Amino acid sequence: MRHEMLCQPASTAVQFKLDQGESLTCEVGAMIAMSSGLSVQTTSKSRGGGGGIVKGLKRMFSGESFFLNHFTAEAPEQTLLIGPTMLGDCVHHAMRGGTVIVQGSSWLASSPDIDIDTSWQGFTSAFFSGESMFWVKCSGQGDLFLSSYGAIHCIEIDGTYTIDTGHIVAFEDTLKFNIGKASRSLIGSFLGGEGLVCKFQGQGKLYYQSHTPPALGALLGPKLKPK
Amino acid sequence: MNQHNQSFSGGVFHPSIPGGRAGAEITINRGEIIAYTQCDGQPVFSIPINQCQLDLGGASGRMLFCRTPDGQLTIFSEDKHFAQALDLHSGGLLGNQINTLKRAVRSESKKLGFWILASSLACALILFIGYFAMLWAAKATIASLPISIDEKIGKLALDSMDVGKRLDSAHPASKLVQSIVDKLQPHAAIPNMKFKVIVVEDPQVNAFALPGGQIVVFTGLIREATSAEQIAGVLAHEMSHATLRHGLQSVSQSLGIVAAIQLFVGDIGGLVALGAQIAQQSILTSYSRTSETEADLEGARMLHAAKIDPQAMAEFFGLLKEKEGDIPDAIAWISTHPQHSTRIENIKNHQKSFPATQYEPLDLNLKEAQEAL
Structure with a gap:
């Protein structure tokens, strides 16, 4: 399987060339176009029979x-x-064992060998990070494709790194993150417009996006006419 | 289990691996931590245990990292038995490092426990305050409702009730009771409330008030009373239930706060019917203990204002106490009516706060009424 990123970075689409017998697992509704020799199978299970209804519900x-x-x-x-779904970039992450934790809705596609599960990130993370309480956990070996809103960036963290809440796309499970204040004083953090931030610690890759959908919503929402 | 063959799933960080990271199976053997990677060429990495530096981290906070002193190579695993196996194989070399990490984990879980406890306490406190705030709001809402709602509920409740055989209003017993009510009426907390008495033939020593001012008195009560003042005491108590609007309060508590708010906002028709039903089932048989005490004290005030000795009310409770005996303390605590002795005490204490007045005996013939029954 080969892949090519088209129309980067604002409206990226990923083009795959699949040989006979090769397959790819995608997010529902992600397909834009395909040639006639592809078969589509829609299930709640991973390919090969893993998972099922419970995993499907967890994914939801x-x-x-x-x-x-x-x-x-x-x-x-x-x-x-x-x-x-949203305007933005896509990125390829080669998995060689281990686990990547992906923010809900950023998972786009992966090779069939990669297990897609849900992991609980705890209340505090969910309340303060502006992210979901459950994250998608991808583990195994193969190709993983992630999508973002806006541009996507990857950083190799070795030590600590700070990122604003809502910008996380995915991170390797060797990284730990805590919610903290942007500056030393809490009032200063909010006056500076940064409020709370995610502080990563450890060694591993972190993907983040340049924009966040809630920011757009907050900007547009008040201007919309009520129905 | 053969400890030497134990393997843990984890991974490796090393600059020679494409992408810097690979998944690996980890074993501990002959003083070395060995990681067998699954990537191209399947390279194997190892760290001598005596050079290993341990650290905890990862998304779960429970991932154990083993690093070489130069930081070039890291082998990690999330397996909970990994630390145990390391401790076992290191022959005490890593004991200190492992203990430090264990302490860190423990203090973190303690901190988490504290936050969980603190937030649940905060939730409980908010619920507690919210409950009483809502009760207060319901009370305030009821105070702002017109009396006509009480009257409607009371009338509906009485119409659909089978109270028993009613005595004619010309009956001496009915006349006696009505004249006491007439005497007390000017001193009621709600001046324009119309009180109407119905005497019902029933041996029970009981009386009850419906919302809006209708009062049902059982003939048993008239028979047992030793003075007209005692009947006045009971009537003052029941009239107080009506003027303090305990009926509506019970309805609002039974229907829930939402209904109370709905009453305030509008949509009264349906609630009146529902209220009448609840009134029948619960209010009349048992008001809350607080409501009973409130009615006792308000009744005593009315009696005093009407120049009837409130002591008569206490006397009547004494009579009941003699007849029924006091409820054992443990049960009384949970039953809705306060202990007779407590009620007598309360009335006596409350009476002390009234200015001294010359009480006048009621000019009514109780004997005649009792004989007519």
Whole structure:
């Protein structure tokens, strides 16, 4: 399976070339276009039978869909084009064992060998980070595709790193994050417009996005006419 | 279990690995932590236990990292038995480091426990305050409602009730009771409330008030009373239930606060019917203990104002006490009516706060009424 990022960075779509027998698991509704030799299977299970209804329900809690779409090439040289819901970039992360924790709705697609589960991030993280209480946990070996709202950036953290709440796309499970104040005083943090921030600690990759959907909503919402 | 063959799933950080990180199976053997990676070429990495530096972290906070002193190579695992196995194989070399980490975990979980406890206490406090604030709001709402609602509920409740055989209003017993009510009426807390008495043939020593001022008196009560003042005491108590609007308060508590607010906002029709039903079932049989005490004290005030000795009310409770005996303390505590002895005490204490007055005996013939029954 080969992939190519098209129209980067504002309206990125990922184009896959699949050989006969190869397959890809995608978020429901991610498909933009595909060639005729691909079969689509929609289930709540991972390919190969893992998971099921419970995992599907757990996925829903994390902001993903109950169902997954599995695309399988039944003829050689098939093309599949997928893209995220919001305007923004996509990124490829090669997994060599281990786990990546993805913010709900940022998971776009992954190889069938990658297990997609949900992990609980706790109340405090959810209340203060502006993220969901449940996150998507991807583990195994293979390719993982993430989407963002706005541009996506990757940083290799070794030590500590601070990121504003709501900007997290994904991070490796070797990283730990705490919610903290942006500046030393709480009042200063809020006056500075930063409020609370996520402080990462450890070693690993962190993906973050340049924009956050709630910020757009907060800007547009008051200007919309009531129905 | 053979400890030497124990393996843990985890991973490795090393600059030679593409992307810097790979998943690995970890074993501990001959003083070394060995990681077998699954990436291309399947390289194997190892750290001698005596050079290993431990650290805790990861998304879960329970991932154990083993680093070489130069920080180039890191082997990590989230397996909860990993630390145990390290401790076992290190021959005490890592004991200090592991203990320090264990203490850190413990203090963190203690901190978490504290926050969980503190937030649950805060939630409980908010609920507690909220409950009483709502009760208060319901009371305030009821005070602002017109008396006509009480009257409607009371009338509906009485109409749908089978109280028993009613005595004619010309009956000497009915006349006696009505004349006491007429004497007390000018001193009621709500001046324009119309009180109407119904005497019902029933051996029970009881009387009850309906919202809006209708009072039902059982003939048993008239028979047992030794003076007209005692009947006046009971009537003052029941009239107080009506003027203090305890009926509506019970309705609002039974219907819930939402209904009280709904009453305030509007949509009264349906609630009146529902209120009447609840009134029948619960209010009349048992007001809350607070309401009973309130009615006792308000009744005593009315009696005093009407120049009837409030002592008569206490006397009547004494009579009941003699007849029924006091309820054992433990049960009384949970039952809705306060202990007779407590009630007598309360009335006596309350009476002390009144200015001294010359009480006048009621000019009524109780004997005649009793004989007519």
